[in-house]
Amino acid sequence: MFEFELPDLGEGVAEGEVLAWHVAVGEAVHEDQTLAEVETDKAAVDVPSPVAGVVRELHAEVGDIVATGEVLVTIEEGADGPESTESAAPPENGAAVDDRVFAPPSVRRLARERGVDIATVEGTGPSGRITEADVAAAASEREDDEGPTPVVSKVDDDEREDDGPTSVISKVSDDGPDTESDGTEPAVKSAVRKVASTMTERRDRTLATPATRRLARELGVDIDAVPTDETRDGEPYVDAAAVRAVAERESDAGEITDEDVREVAERVVSELREAATETGVEATPVEATDADRREPYRGVRRTIGEQMARSRREVPHATHHDKVAVPGLVEARERLQPLAEERGVHLTYTPLVLQCVAAALDDHPILATQLDTEREEIVYRSDRDIGVATATDHGLVVPVVEDVDETGLLELAADVNQLVERARNRDIAREELQGGVFTVTNFGAIGGEYADPIINVPETAILGVGALRERPVAEDGEVVAKPTLTLSLAIDHRVVDGADAARFVDTLKSYLADPTRLLLE
Structure with a gap:
């Protein structure tokens, strides 16, 4: 088996986001065939296969961040041909396999947010390019057929993707102050642990595998605050063991008192004020309604x-x-x-x-x-x-x-x-x-x-x-x-x-x- 690692996509590029898969498990590929489209902080690039064979495993999903040198796909070299196309599971999240989908990353993100399979959208832009209007029209047509997407499920999706404040709200229940119905800690305690974690030396950027990032989200650990001496390409690198160690330390930290909450809140306010003084811009959360649309602030933008x-x-x-x-x-x-x-x-x-x-x-x-x-x-x-x-x-x-x-x-x-x-x-x-x-x-x-x-x-x-x-x-x-x-x-x-x-x-x-x-x- 040939384990194809994400190659160096340019000077200073340490990771990339998988925008789309162009192959599926069980599919035969030839040398130089495009395997996936990956977005770096500068541009979206096609990643070609260095060998011919049959795809046996895709190691990342659309939307995952993959570090340079991390295994992207496993290919069986020299295989005669594709297995039954009926048994070959297509990649998730509407990745294009047979035909190239011409759409910029912002449009692809909108399609993922609206639950639209972009491979089925007909583009009206130049040379068949898919626009945001095309995605919005497809989403409206689907919603007319299936009904509106439940608000609760949208919140859950956002929680899994961003691990933001919605995760705290979704865990609140009437089971009591010590534990929730699913065994998780109460909302205030979870919030304080997350904020306390960010009060440590927090980095602007951390390299980690998609599996490690998912683990960090599941354990409520801020991956940019996990201590590490390990680096890759000059960037801090965190593995699953380091994330678990931080989670265990936090779980053993004891009961959080009102004084702990007050102290963390004061430190947050103090740092925000210092940041506002240094930059001249006050950090203010943006309130949004259900009619508004959010998209991740990352990549080229x-x-x-x-x-x-x-x-x-x-x-x-x-x-x-x-x-x-x-x-x-x-x-x-x-x-x-x-x-x-x-x-x-x-x-x-x-x-x-x-x-x-x-x-x-x-x-x-x-x-x-x-x-x-x-x-x-x-x-x-x-x-x-x-x-x-x-x-x-x-x-x-x-x-x-x-x-x-x-x-x-x-x-x-x-x-x-x-x-x-x-x-x-x-x-x-x-x-x-x-x-x-x-x-x-x-x-x-x-x-x-x-x-x-x-x-x-x-x-x-x-x-x-x-x-x-x-x-x-x-x-x-x-x-x-x-x-x-x-x-x-x-x-x-x-x-x-x-x-x-x-x-x-x-x-x-x-x-x-x-x-x-x-x-x-």
Whole structure:
């Protein structure tokens, strides 16, 4: 038997969530056939089979978190063919087996929450892509046939998934203060034990197998507060024995008094106040009604949020706004676009803007820097790898276009189009989202003019480009209408001064106004 372990899915990736299985137990697979779709904190990737054979066991369910190096699937190599398809149990949670389901993770999560088999949903989006509206329509149709989902069962499902406050409420009964009807401890005691556990040194991230995580939920143990000296890939790792040890210590801790409850409550309030003071944001629970919908804050969306929060927390932002008339840019694109179309390339303004930015960075290298806070050094980057912020169904993604200054316009346009398309389809490698020296975000595509963009640390600047439209411009004492662009340059004021920003924008404006100047570089 070949035990296939989850491979390294990219630099720094220690675990992934199983989004869908594309095979079932008893099914024959060939080498390089997609076994599963796994989501990391950057992208969703297909995991191919390294061998040919027959699937004997799936070691995780859809929604489970699997650590790198953990066994994902067992395959019997060299088996002749599939066993009876009638005996092959399909994977749970509506995973697609025979056909690829085209749906972003947010839509897949919605399908799981609404109890919809996503493999049966007909997509109405581009290329048959399944949207949230498709899932909602399928859920409504099912509910019309079967009746509404009982509220109690939804609470139980949430408890098993999140192990949140609903688990405390669901255990309350009239059997008395010491034990519940199912043998569990009373609600207040359970709550205090959980809160007391979180008062220990709690980590932001812990690696553990799905079985260990389930055990922790069953025992009411906060897995991020379990003491451990073991690591995997530099991350804390907790096994089942450590979880049981914590649970046993808590069960032997004795009766919890009113004083214990009061002490824990005071510590919780104190820490919340300290956190609010440090971040400037008060932690407030969000009340929701039955008509509202919740979805997990994790994966790409959480990574984006943490990166933006870190940037705002650590970086003193300053934003320089300006406007430039660009009739030369418009004329250049109009003249070159038919020629590009003849060669099968759709020419937008983006590659032209990127080439202008790269030339301006050469003139003002302080904008092409990264701040290494660990070594306390400013790194002047020699390359011109520029990130292009792209809005997708699963959040803002920044694919990096390499060697902008050394690439011809048509090749650059094709590279940009391909990267953006693959980013939107979640078919992009992690390394293609890393290593940029500067970022350009085009909020003008949806009509915006000026903004205050957040820097993609460790970069020290980001350029926001507003809508291209005719605006009044003073020329030779008269006001005329000309195509203009609005610019918003955010800088890290620890590295870049306001004067540097102004000079960079002035140079960039000269290239945008007349892109033929690039021929002199």
